[in-house]
Amino acid sequence: MPDSIESLVRDLTSDDRAVRTAAQDALVALGPVAVEHVLPLLDDRRASGGDSEGIAFFRRASHSTVPHLQEIRRRGPGSLRRPALRALLEVGGEDGLDSRDRQVIERLVRIKLLSEKQDRVTLPRETRWLAFPADELEGAVGALGLHDLRPATSVMGVAATTVAKDSIETEAPDGRRVDAFRVFITPEFKGWRLVYGDSFLDAVGGPELAEKISERCGEGHFYNIDTYHNANVWWIARKGRVVRGHSTYADSEWVGDPLPFELTYIEADADDPFLDPDLVERYSEGVTDPDMVALKLSVEPGRMRPAAMRGHGWLATTHPAVPNRLFQGALPI
Template structure:
């Protein structure tokens, strides 16, 4: 059997489409019998294409693989336990784990939180909300968040931007609803910010911000927290946005493709840039500051490396529906 499975796994990368499909169907038909032989192909030393093919197989197996994966977690073999845990979470979320594994993961997160400083929020692209750090409870209430759980920054960013961050479910009335998962960062100090507020948190969640409109959410958040910002970096479309809301209303915004690009009166930090612009910069700053990172740096906080002395507390994962806890979301997360 192991030799036959090795051959079938090799056939997953065959040039012939029929050979590939036959190999995949045969491996899926083995069901739980093939779990022990397939797990080693997920190890880091394996070629990326092989790992991807075998992960796809496990996704097709779905719930059928869960009982055997749980057995491996309890009884071994030991060299398969780590990948069995990862696949359990990939296929069924933390809900697929037994109580011992759930406690072990929570304990690992607590240990990692003690040593995670300094942290880094990736800055290549993205969109995020920013709100005053001392208004966390207000932000949670304004956005209707539930099941807050402490997480490391690397875990939170992955959950909100790479893993499944939305899922559909049937509510108590049998209607289809969508729940989202978001990450709230630790508290970051920014003493360069020109306003009175120096400590800020970011909220990340691609599906949440895209589907529920980050601009609207900034207004809702500012109505409860006095001020909130929404930022967008979209290098693929060469687009940027920054948006400042206070007490439920937009006061200033910029969008690369908005018409007009600026809305509202220039803010104090923009006035400084406009007045200090030299001959080469005069056109760039004629109407205000068109750069999202510059705006965020002067207004609140932007992604990137955060100094340990400017970082306080830890991040939180949260969901947007009381009936859908974080444990329902599928996908193993780095800790």
């Protein structure tokens, strides 16, 4: 390896951010020449927990590195074939893969889906999600305007919609710039399916989407647990309208009348020595905790038991011209 490239690659792991940035700028300028030297760094995570310097390099170098990465996938060296596949996914998503590599990924997903039925699936709870009756999958897909549904493991779907970049700007038929989003629909758990998609829920609005789902499916829920801002939000929509909701910092904290399960908490006896007075006061108008509401009315995310799971999850997008294969990033399977 030329000394100049060797020195630059070594600088990518420096503790000094300015040194790392300068090295990355120089390597990006070199383009394909640096590919084989940077590939081994793909799994070196930054101390802050962010992407590795190797991933950052390939995202910046972008399509100039694709032909060389594809050549490594075909001819080796063998030790670099796996990181080359990941780099291709980071640069251009599955659209940058040849047909053989796409088939490899599809086969691996099918195999993992079989084993997922024997393993505990973990669904995140400190985020936002929708819920709808599991037997109304087709109605929910129509209500949310989803396209390009493809089978996905839960770890893959959650990463795609809560960790990886889950939006792409594209052009509408009338020339306007619009955002397309990626969405994950979970397997069925206790008669319900959940929908994850941080950017989609933020852009369109969770309560609005819950109402849309309820128009087609009879019922739709939105839950949001924001521990950073100490905020709790939940909305229950039935037959096209919100019947009950809570939002910690809204001008009107409560919407609708208390649901039957809330009455137990509202009517708690403040003089009962076995009850925490602070909790009695907290629930005096209704239940504020989204996870408690989900537990009572649909399904609470967390570590889900295999016995409670049916079917598999689906990745989808919100725009017909933006299929899943265009989203950048290597996903865990």
